[in-house]
Amino acid sequence: MTNTHYRACHLCEAICGLVIETRDEKILSIKGDKNDPLSRGHICPKAVALQDIHEDADRLRQPVQKVTADDGSIHWQTISWEEALDKTAEALVNTINQHGVNAVGVYAGNPSVHNYGMMTHQGNLFRHIRTQNRFSATSVDQLPHHLTSMWLFGHKSLFPVPDIDHTHYFLMLGANPLASNGSLWTVPDVKKRIKALKARGGKLVVVDPRRTETAELASEHFFITPGTDALLLLGILNTLFAEGLVDPGHLAPFTTGLSEVEQAIAGFTAGFAATHTGINAEDIRRLARELASAEAGICYGRMGLSTQRYGGLCQWLIQLINIATGNLDKPGGSLFATPAVDAVATSGPGGFNRHQSRVRGLPEFDRELPAAALAEEITTPGQGQIRALFTAAGNPVLSTPNGRQLDDALEQLDFMVSLDPYINETTRHADIILPPTSPLEHDHYDLSFHLLAMRNTTRYNPPVFARPDGALHDWEIFSELGQRVAKGLGQEAQPAVPPEQIIDMGLQAGPWKDRGLSLDELRKHPSGIDLGPLQSQLPARLLTADKHIRCDTPEPLADLDRLRADFANAETGQLKLIGRRHVRSNNSWMHNYRRLVKGRDRCTLLMHPQDMQARNISDGSQVQVSSRVGEVAVIVQASDEMMPGVVSLPHGYGHNRQGTQTRIAQAHAGVSCNDLTDDHFLDDLCGNAAVNGVPVEVRPGQ
Ligand SMILES: Nc1nc2c(c(=O)[nH]1)N[C@H]1C(S)=C(S)[C@@H](COP(=O)(O)OP(=O)(O)OC[C@H]3O[C@@H](n4cnc5c(=O)[nH]c(N)nc54)[C@H](O)[C@@H]3O)O[C@H]1N2
Ligand SMILES: Nc1nc2c(c(=O)[nH]1)N[C@H]1C(S)=C(S)[C@@H](COP(=O)(O)OP(=O)(O)OC[C@H]3O[C@@H](n4cnc5c(=O)[nH]c(N)nc54)[C@H](O)[C@@H]3O)O[C@H]1N2
Ligand code: SF4
Numbered sequence: 001m002t003n004t005h006y007r008a009c010h011l012c013e014a015i016c017g018l019v020i021e022t023r024d025e026k027i028l029s030i031k032g033d034k035n036d037p038l039s040r041g042h043i044c045p046k047a048v049a050l051q052d053i054h055e056d057a058d059r060l061r062q063p064v065q066k067v068t069a070d071d072g073s074i075h076w077q078t079i080s081w082e083e084a085l086d087k088t089a090e091a092l093v094n095t096i097n098q099h100g101v102n103a104v105g106v107y108a109g110n111p112s113v114h115n116y117g118m119m120t121h122q123g124n125l126f127r128h129i130r131t132q133n134r135f136s137a138t139s140v141d142q143l144p145h146h147l148t149s150m151w152l153f154g155h156k157s158l159f160p161v162p163d164i165d166h167t168h169y170f171l172m173l174g175a176n177p178l179a180s181n182g183s184l185w186t187v188p189d190v191k192k193r194i195k196a197l198k199a200r201g202g203k204l205v206v207v208d209p210r211r212t213e214t215a216e217l218a219s220e221h222f223f224i225t226p227g228t229d230a231l232l233l234l235g236i237l238n239t240l241f242a243e244g245l246v247d248p249g250h251l252a253p254f255t256t257g258l259s260e261v262e263q264a265i266a267g268f269t270a271g272f273a274a275t276h277t278g279i280n281a282e283d284i285r286r287l288a289r290e291l292a293s294a295e296a297g298i299c300y301g302r303m304g305l306s307t308q309r310y311g312g313l314c315q316w317l318i319q320l321i322n323i324a325t326g327n328l329d330k331p332g333g334s335l336f337a338t339p340a341v342d343a344v345a346t347s348g349p350g351g352f353n354r355h356q357s358r359v360r361g362l363p364e365f366d367r368e369l370p371a372a373a374l375a376e377e378i379t380t381p382g383q384g385q386i387r388a389l390f391t392a393a394g395n396p397v398l399s400t401p402n403g404r405q406l407d408d409a410l411e412q413l414d415f416m417v418s419l420d421p422y423i424n425e426t427t428r429h430a431d432i433i434l435p436p437t438s439p440l441e442h443d444h445y446d447l448s449f450h451l452l453a454m455r456n457t458t459r460y461n462p463p464v465f466a467r468p469d470g471a472l473h474d475w476e477i478f479s480e481l482g483q484r485v486a487k488g489l490g491q492e493a494q495p496a497v498p499p500e501q502i503i504d505m506g507l508q509a510g511p512w513k514d515r516g517l518s519l520d521e522l523r524k525h526p527s528g529i530d531l532g533p534l535q536s537q538l539p540a541r542l543l544t545a546d547k548h549i550r551c552d553t554p555e556p557l558a559d560l561d562r563l564r565a566d567f568a569n570a571e572t573g574q575l576k577l578i579g580r581r582h583v584r585s586n587n588s589w590m591h592n593y594r595r596l597v598k599g600r601d602r603c604t605l606l607m608h609p610q611d612m613q614a615r616n617i618s619d620g621s622q623v624q625v626s627s628r629v630g631e632v633a634v635i636v637q638a639s640d641e642m643m644p645g646v647v648s649l650p651h652g653y654g655h656n657r658q659g660t661q662t663r664i665a666q667a668h669a670g671v672s673c674n675d676l677t678d679d680h681f682l683d684d685l686c687g688n689a690a691v692n693g694v695p696v697e698v699r700p701g702q
């Protein structure tokens with residue numbers, strides 16, 4: 001019998017609604033759900049990968065344990081869940097008893113936020129391991145946004161969301177939604193929305209060192225020297241002040257500190273920005289004027305700004321510009337979403353620098369340390385050294401700076417366990433791998449992404465397939481381990497309330513409870529329920545103590561000194577490496593699906609012909625790319641999409657390592673960009689990795 005299932009795609013932040021047809025255990029088709037009020041039928045080529053993930057022969061279905069033979073050879077032995085959970089808990093408890101809680105390290109990766117059971121239940125385990133050595137992909141990603149939101153709006157997850165459907169002017173920096181489908185901005189079908197913006201006479205301006213797919217669609221594109229965006233944003237803000245264009249509008253009664261900011265940034269003129277960014281001063285002033293005079297406008301920046309040397313300053317300045325132009329909390333500007341289950345209401349506001357990493361003294365954020373410090377915390381002896389590591393849904397060997405160093409460090413651990421469906425570059429170092437059910441075997445609710453969505457909607461999906469006998473969901477694995485570790489440590493375990501019950505309670509207590517929302521109600525609307533466009537809601541939504549926005553944040557203001565000093569003696573002429581995303585790929589783990597990897601090699605170095613000529617490099621040849629920490633050999637592709645002086649390499653490749661079991665990925669191995677990125681090249685303000693703007697050299701291959 002043919003069945004029709006409605007299901008969100010969980011692979012990226014666009015959370016597209018899908019219609020999946022099945023017959024018995026077979027998937028017949030995966031299509032976009034036209035009735036989904038958010039995605040309106042949109043999908044990208046990755047949606048079909050849900051079937052490939054589900055059916056992948058390399059995906060583990062049973063826990064495995066590493067067995068090393070006398071001759072040193074390694075094989076993975078299937079073990080029962082009971083044994084795997086008991087052994088894992090025992091190793092964690094022993095480590096804690098012998099060396100203290102900080103001897104256990106934890107790394108949580110990106111899919112954790114796309115899988116709501118992991119979010120609701122990781123605390124069931126982690127509350128018993130109160131280690132300071134917690135790490136996640138946040139510090140290779142959106143850390144500056146959390147800090148900005150905490151500083152300005154009183155909560156780490158109150159993110160202003162660009163209201164693209166109603167805006168007239170969009171200044172977009174360091175983001176490529178045509179490839180990424182949007183980030184910290186859930187915006188399915190972004191291409192159509194950009195076209196609509198232009199069709200109604202609006203303007204999209206893209207600032208990016210590469211003329212990206214999004215830039216091609218823009219009304220105007222500016223190349224910018226990587227890592228100089230803070231100067232551009234300061235030049236814009238400075239112009240707004242200098243030309244009397246600052247008008248916070250309805251924010252004025254509860255916004256303070258703008259005049260202190262005005263004084264602090266006085267030297268950072270458009271002229272100063274022009275000398276370093278590559279954008280001329282008059283253009284910078286024009287951008288400021290256009291944004292200020294637009295009926296409603298947006299300033300938004302993403303990975304290219306978040307993961308560079310001044311990510312914290314950049315994200316803070318972006319919000320100051322939105323505030324100063326009166327575009328925050330305004331339809332057509334950037335607004336806060338009102339999710340039906342409001343994770344903001346039920347989570348702590350976040351904290352910063354309350355403790356520091358042991359070896360390098362890097363600041364904590366929200367009880368997590370920068371991922372760039374993970375390797376040294378494993379390899380540096382002393383009290384608090386990490387001896388056992390728990391990774392969940394992460395591949396830090398390919399995702400964090402100086403990945404080779406981490407790759408080596410993981411071998412030094414006494415014990416490692418990974419909650420992951422694959423034996424990949426990271427999990428190959430584990431002693432035990434605990435594979436969860438396939439995504440289609442568990443239910444789904446977007447706990448994170450409704451908070452970031454450009455329209456308020458809500459949707460719940462039951463599982464598409466029943467889980468195989470004995471298989472465990474991610475949340476159950478956390479729960480089971482939590483119980484065992486608690487017992488071993490003589491603590492009380494948390495009861496395992498299924499995630500859907502938590503959602504049901506959240507819906508009934510949430511901001512839309514008057515609409516009668518509950519899990520039962522959502523089950524009646526499989527394509528989701530539309531709750532309408534984003535609404536203006538300040539100052540009520542602010543979580544600052546006095547419901548004010550204080551713009552003169554001490555930390556970023558102090559960081560201006562670093563910026564000033566760095567650019568007073570900035571080196572020029574050095575090639576800079578930036579990243580690149582492609583719509584058929586996703587971070588490090590979607591290269592094992594034939595339909596997605598087919599076609600030409602995507603792990604190539606893009607370089608401007610001028611830079612190639614200067615180095616005697618010919619198109620399509622192999623080149624050596626080197627940085628302070630490493631070197632890779634890769635095929636170069638001549639491209640006038642690149643700003644001269646800038647080269648681009650995607651991340652998430654480098655699959656040709658011994659002992660991994662991802663056969664298709666190995667055949668499309670590529671090289672890891674993070675073998676070049678530097679664990680000491682950070683945004684010193686936040687501790688976030690600067691994977692963009694890394695100084696490199698490129699020379700012809702041997
Ligand atoms: N140079 C450079 N580095 C980057 C970036 C960049 O732009 N440039 N981007 C950064 C960003 S934005 C991010 S988010 C990080 C990502 O960094 P990570 O989160 O560390 O890496 P992923 O590649 O997302 O790996 C996800 C892992 O989760 C597993 N997995 C997938 N689904 C599930 C599931 O449902 N349950 C469990 N338990 N496991 C699952 C996969 O098998 C894989 O091992 O990379 C960062 N690194
Ligand atoms: N297809 C696909 N989709 C994805 C992902 C994926 O890997 N593949 N990953 C998902 C994840 S985890 C995330 S966080 C999002 C990221 O979403 P986005 O941030 O939209 O994605 P990126 O393609 O990394 O865009 C960053 C842009 O910044 C530019 N850039 C680099 N350095 C600089 C700089 O110094 N200044 C400026 N102005 N620009 C710079 C790059 O050229 C690039 O175009 O995408 C998500 N969606
Ligand atoms: S854009 Fe593609 S990967 Fe992202 S949610 Fe939609 S279908 Fe999935």
Ligand SMILES: [Mo]
Binds near residue numbers: 110141
């Ligand atoms: Mo990310």
